[in-house]
């Protein structure tokens with residue numbers, strides 16, 4: 335089953351939006367298979383955002399993402415990687431459509447409250463980076479037959 339890595343960034347945690355954000359993925363019908371509140375080390379943040387290391391915002395991004403607790407999560411479901419990106423919205427919240435998490439809850443690209451993996455392969459790498467296998471639970475919600483035929 336397809337899985338994606340999502341993280342409610344320190345701004346989302348500080349703003350008290352954890353429940354609101356998780357609720358959107360629950361209500362959609364995806365399955366939560368891993369979750370932890372943690373403060374990321376610089377090493378972890380630099381690895382996670384390694385693809386951006388030459389960008390001018392990289393140092394500030396690492397400072398920000400390590401500045402306090404975030405909520406790291408793994409969600410499961412058919413098509414969850416691309417669907418979660420749509421639910422999250424465009425990177426710059428001023429361009430994110432209303433109805434998306436960033437479109438509804440954020441205004442600044444450096445404070446866009448949530449991360450979501452951008453492809454299945456990236457998702458698998460990010461899940462391995464952030465979680466140990468034993469931290470993930472494979473389970474079938476009892477509502478599944480009412481959500482997936």
Ligand code: IDP
Nearest residue numbers: 386391395424425443444445446448449450452
């Ligand atoms: P994504 O989070 O929508 O996948 P990416 O382009 O992968 O967006 O950028 C990773 C993160 O880096 C963004 O979510 C945002 O927090 C930050 N970021 C991207 N572009 C900028 C920028 O121009 N200024 C400040 N931060 C940026």
Ligand code: MG
Nearest residue numbers: 449450451452
């Ligand atoms: Mg990205």
